[in-house]
């Protein structure tokens with residue numbers, strides 16, 4: 001039987017909504033009957049070929065460009081750290097939509113503001129002022145400075161996604177290079193092995209991974225790859241030709257690998273020497289996930305960047321991105337240099353404004369650090385019980401990686417079929433990026449499911 005929802009029981013309306021949603025699928029009534037007899041051995045066995053989930057997917061999949069390989073469940077509802085699929089299976093969500101829903105699913109105030117602002121004004125275009133684009137920009141600058149992050153944060157460009165934020169950051173670096181060296185010799189953009197900066201052509205050109213780049217070659221010219229955490233290589237890598245350097249303080253997709261403080265300090269010093277723009281991509285690791293507003297918040301001032309990019313948790317699921325710049329960069333960007341139709345719309349900015357307030361709350365951030373310890377204690381137990389499998393625990397706060405010696409695919413499936421959603425990263429890394437409001441009890445429950453899942457795959 002499916003695990004039932006204890007927090008807010010599926011009301012009749014919800015169940016009807018779920019079934020109605022599936023009613024486009026063929027043979028639904030037969031399929032619904034079959035779910036009642038699902039495997040009793042596992043709480044959430046993946047929906048089978050004759051399930052309502054499969055019927056729905058079969059009806060839709062042919063119309064969707066096949067860019068993702070998805071597991072069988074179809075999610076219809078979320079609350080806090082929990083998701084429900086159309087067959088009323090309940091899952092503990094340690095993925096938060098890949099580090100997005102930091103306040104959890106269905107936060108009441110977020111939802112209220114969304115509705116209120118949608119009724120008031122959603123979009124009028126960047127051709128005009130509105131109250132929220134500027135309010136978000138001001139708040140981001142103030143909170144960045146007061147949180148110990150980028151001390152000279154000055155202005156913000158608001159966009160719609162992480163890739164777009166990095167795209168803008170790279171363009172700002174190129175423009176800065178043009179002003180610093182009008183002869184046009186300052187155009188190189190440096191990024192690092194293991195990095196992930198997005199899928200648009202500029203962001204992709206900074207993501208030196210053949211898996212992502214090869215199908216779309218040639219890349220944008222002028223992108224140079226360096227070795228992550230290689231202090232010795234910085235001098236030859238970052239030169240007078242460099243206009244910008246982009247780096248994740250903690251690589252997410254790359255396997256939850258933190259940049260060493262000495263590396264970032266050396267990188268920042270070298271950028272200042274050659275007047276290159278230093279960009280910290282905090283799209284995954286920022287916004288409170290490490291227990292401070294920005295992952296770079298604990299670094300000495302001389303390791304602070306000229307630009308920070310944000311997205312993901314900035315919108316808790318609503319698409320929004322932001323590029324925070326200092327005056328070295330901001331002074332060089334003029335009217336007409338860059339733009340966006342949707343970016344900075346009043347709805348996205350009203351929501352992001354609320355999220356920046358919530359995610360910069362010291363109480364929430366202290367909770368992140370405490371919850372991180374609960375995960376780490378659990379991971380230590382797993383490492384002890386499965387020494388051949390678990391080799392290392394990485395990351396900070398609630399962006400954590402468990403390095404395994406094998407492909408985690410079977411464990412991810414076994415966890416899902418026991419009611420826990422986890423994702424992977426890098427090479428054989430299990431990645432944990434739950435909502436920041438996940439409770440201690442939920443962490444304990446999830447870790448127990450993970451342990452059972454690992455044991456079942458041995």
Ligand SMILES: Cc1ncc(COP(=O)(O)O)c(C=O)c1O
Pocket residue numbers: 098161162163164166196197198199248252253281282283284285311312
């Ligand atoms: C560090 C980092 N940068 C950029 C991106 C791209 O963001 P988006 O998918 O919103 O374009 C991601 C997405 O995973 C990311 O983790």
